[in-house]
Amino acid sequence: DAGVIQSPRHEVTEMGQEVTLRCKPISGHNSLFWYRQTMMRGLELLIYFNNNVPIDDSGMPEDRFSAKMPNASFSTLKIQPSEPRDSAVYFCASSLSGGTGELFFGEGSRLTVL
Amino acid sequence: DAKTTQPNSMESNEEEPVHLPCNHSTISGTDYIHWYRQLPSQGPEYVIHGLTSNVNNRMASLAIAEDRKSSTLILHRATLRDAAVYYCIQGGGSNYKLTFGKGTLLTVNP
Numbered sequence: 001d002a003g004v005i006q007s008p009r010h011e012v013t014e015m016g017q018e019v020t021l022r023c024k025p026i027s028g029h030n031s032l033f034w035y036r037q038t039m040m041r042g043l044e045l046l047i048y049f050n051n052n053v054p055i056d057d058s059g060m061p062e063d064r065f066s067a068k069m070p071n072a073s074f075s076t077l078k079i080q081p082s083e084p085r086d087s088a089v090y091f092c093a094s095s096l097s098g099g100t101g102e103l104f105f106g107e108g109s110r111l112t113v114l
Numbered sequence: 115d116a117k118t119t120q121p122n123s124m125e126s127n128e129e130e131p132v133h134l135p136c137n138h139s140t141i142s143g144t145d146y147i148h149w150y151r152q153l154p155s156q157g158p159e160y161v162i163h164g165l166t167s168n169v170n171n172r173m174a175s176l177a178i179a180e181d182r183k184s185s186t187l188i189l190h191r192a193t194l195r196d197a198a199v200y201y202c203i204q205g206g207g208s209n210y211k212l213t214f215g216k217g218t219l220l221t222v223n224p
Contacts (some may be wrong), residue, residue, distance in 0.1 A: 004157075
């Protein structure tokens with residue numbers, strides 16, 4: 001299995017630009033999570049999908065952030081407009097059943113907003 | 115948020131056992147204890163999880179106190195590749211939110 005696939009691995013953009021991060025979960029997994037990691041705040045859960053439906057988006061920082069999961073094999077996290085404080089590593093993770101079992105993380109997308 | 119307490123850092127020598135402690139005094143009856151680790155420049159990686167009984171897998175062992183308020187992750191023979199940040203998390207079951215704390219930075223000396 002290829003694991004969770006994220007793209008792009010690195011993104012450098014200017015403040016005000018739109019950023020779209022992409023995630024392909026492991027085939028057959030029904031739960032998908034987006035996390036953000038910074039030195040100051042560590043790993044934070046942004047949003048959780050179960051069976052393609054957003055269950056909990058309480059971790060999404062503000063309206064500039066949005067996430068979608070149009071089908072079981074694809075999810076996006078969009079930031080519009082981006083700000084320097086959004087600079088972080090964004091991880092996507094998938095699992096078979098919420099947080100009960102093993103979460104499989106992607107390698108992350110490192111975002112730098114200038 | 116459900117929180118656990120771990121030492122900020124620990125050091126070990128290669129090929130020696132490592133015992134990583136974790137306190138989770140607020141754990142509920144349905145919360146599992148999860149351990150993940152994060153190697154430099156990689157995403158977190160699952161290590162092990164358990165509910166009440168001690169658990170073993172190919173990577174590590176998890177010893178859970180009888181009152182479930184603490185647990186210990188045991189790496190039986192540390193290798194240089196085990197140098198990572200180890201996160202102890204309570205959650206799962208009906209609580210899908212796995213809240214990662216700061217973790218323990220494990221350094222393995224050759």
